[in-house]
Amino acid sequence: MxxxxxxxxxxxxxxxxxxxxxxxxxxxxxxPVTTSNFVKWSCSSTTYPRLCIRTLSTFSTKIQNSPHQLALTALNVSLDTAKSAKGFVLKLGKFKGLKKMEYKAIADCIDEMGESVDRLGDSVKELKNMGKYKGQDFMWHMSNVQTWVSAALTDDNTCLDGFAGRSLNGKIKSSIRAQVVNVAQLTSNALALCNRFAKKN
Incomplete structure (x- = not known):
């Protein structure tokens, strides 16, 4: 026996x-053994893993082990941060005593951040409905998400390009750069997680 x-x-x-x-x-x-490990493991494939872990670990309970929910949460974080950055730039644009070049760069940046917010918003709406799509339909809608998130990232970088050159150096430039760079990095991470989700379906 x-x-x-x-x-x-x-x-x-x-x-x-x-x-x-x-x-x-x-x-x-x-x-992964735990949901927090799933977030850390997934974030290792992003360009800015530490930022990814810091911003998404607090949503571990909601994310669980779902690649879809992880990508959607990353997009929502990027969208909220982009909205905040746009509001910040709008306030700076109302300051008195701005140089003519600063005013133009800020105005252009507001337009670019507005585009970024719109594209990220569209991406969130599209990704929310991905569960009902299969096969070619899934890939078509997923390509929309990837295209819009990539375009949002381009918008962020175009805003920063408007402040290139020493003539615009100063507190205005450094303040806006800090805000927009954060949005760009979050958006880059969100794109990586969306791409990962797309490959696994």
Whole structure:
């Protein structure tokens, strides 16, 4: 009897490993031990992993182990930050005593950040509905998300380009740069997570 039990235990362990491997293959993801590990593991594929972990770990309970929810949360964080940055730039544009070049750069940046907010907003709406799409329909709608997020990132960089050159150096430039660079990095991370989600479906 003891020999039968001893031979059954390794068999049971092997069976558990096979089932676990099959589940991982089916989802395309290794199963992290905890939801917080899932966020950290996923963020390792982004351009700014520390920022990714810091901004998304607080949503671990909501994200669970869902690549879709992770990408959607990253987009929402990027959208909220872009809205905040746009508001910040709008306030700076009302300051008195701005140089003519500063005023123009700020005005252009407001337009670019407005575009970024719109594109990110469209991306969030599109990604929310991805669960009902399959096959070619999924890829078509997912390509919309990827295109819009990429365009939003371009908008952020175009805003920063408007402040190039030493003539615009100063507090205005450094303040706006800090805000927009943060948005650009978050958007870059969101794009990476969207791309990861797209590849696993």
């Amino acid at each position: 003891a020999k039968a039990i001893n031979s059954f235990v390794p068999f049971l362990a092997l069976l558990i490993c096979i089932v676990g491997a099959a589940n991982s293959a089916a989802t395309g993801y290794r199963s």
